[in-house]
Amino acid sequence: MQVFFSDIQLHHAPREFLVRGQWKPCPEQPGRATALKLALAEAGHGISLPPAGDRAAIAAVHDARYLSFLKTAYQRWRALPAASESIVPNIHPNGRGLGYPQSVVGQAGFHMADTACPIDGDSWPSILASADCAIAATKAVLGGMGSAYALCRPPGHHAFSDMAGGFCFLNNSAIAAEMLRGAYGKVAIVDVDLHHGNGTQGIFYERGDVLTVSVHADPSNFYPFFWGYADEVGAGAGKGANLNLPLPLGSGDDVFLAALDTGLAKVRGFGAEALVVALGLDAFAGDPFAGLAVTEDGFRRIAARLATLRLPSVLVQEGGYLCPELGRNLVAFLDGFAA
Template structure:
């Protein structure tokens, strides 16, 4: 499998994030990418850094005002008297409000859904490099290769067109899907992360040309709480082009694979001619978030089910946090996918 990863992605290294009212060590740390990269190298996968940065592909998905915020927020924030070294919002508008603030404090609340997307001085370079990996993988598939894997970190599927959240800033899976649309009339995104891909859903919710399917822990009692419920099916031209398959907390391989089978039937009936796999490894039983109980063999079978679609495929890394089995789970998934 051709893999894309850049060491620039390691520069984003937030120390803490706010959870349940307390500052905790941030699990979205550079070491998780290093562990995945080392496992890929040991398994014989080819790893290359993406060449350059394609802002056009990013701008095709993300709002320019939001991109300007990401580029300028840290400098403007740290210029404020008494400000922290990390951009963390302390106010969120209910319903986004009617106006757009000039203050970076207000803009942080407007463009950051929660306190789990801290922004440091070196974060932007890493965020762009992560998107570049998805762009490189999509480019390779558009050039005729059957598949490619983007080791994206920070992840992306909680990022909306104009809002960060849940460790995510740019929606790498959505960027890849939009690129595939230049050659494919219908594209599907299949998200197998522990958490619902709410940003991805939001980006395509009113479109009928990109199907979004997500298998995830039931958000009634789990992040992201406000999105990911089974009755969310898309609106307008996108009605019927969104499928959420929430699972009870603690569900294991059998339940996950049964739900995935329903999702893949939808992909086939939708008529997608290319797919993006938003690959989370945090559904693992031993993941720090402990929401589901998928095993290493489960990831192999998930990969096999997706590989059997035999469609041009861009695999984009989403969640999956430090535990001894993290790299093995990725290698198992790719082995299953490649058959």
């Protein structure tokens, strides 16, 4: 399968994130992308450098004020007296219907859902390069390739149109889906990450032309906590175009695949003409987040089920964190999708 990856994505290197009130080493490290790239190369997948992306494709999904914040915030933050080396918000609005602050401290709280998205001087180029991979893979599919894989890092599915969260800044899966909508009447996004794709859901929640399906660990006791419940079905024109399939913590292959089958039936009933797979590998039993218990063979089977849709498909990397099996799980998924 054709793969798109840029080494610029490795420059974003967050050191810590806040867990239960304590600073812990951040698992969203450059090494996870390096491990995936190495496994792809060893398996014989061609890896292409994406060109500098279509900024209009990003702007079609993300708010202009938010993009300006991501681009300029670090320099403004560092100009503050005694500011930390990385941007980490220390205030969050309880609701977002009031004024928009001029202070970068206030804007950080407005545009960052949690403390898991520190921004430093190398972050913005990496964020853009991640989106470039998704854009290049989508253009390849629009150009006639049956499927293409974007090795995106940092990931994207927790990012809303104007808010970062959960290691994510630009929603690469949503960008791919919006681009596909330029050629196809209906597009489906199927998210198989351990965590609910809350940003993706939020972007399309009131639209009926993009179906969002997410199979994930039950958010009642797992990130992102506030989204991902089965009763979230869409609103307005999008009512019925969102399907959440939360699973009990510790669920393995068979439970995951049964939920996925429900999701795929929804995709077929929707009449999707193209597909985006938000590919998280963190549902693996040995992933550091330890929420579900999918096996290497499980990923192969998940991919094979997705491939039965026989749709033009963009595969976008989301989660999946450093463990010895990380690269093998990706190769197993791509093998299953191509079988």
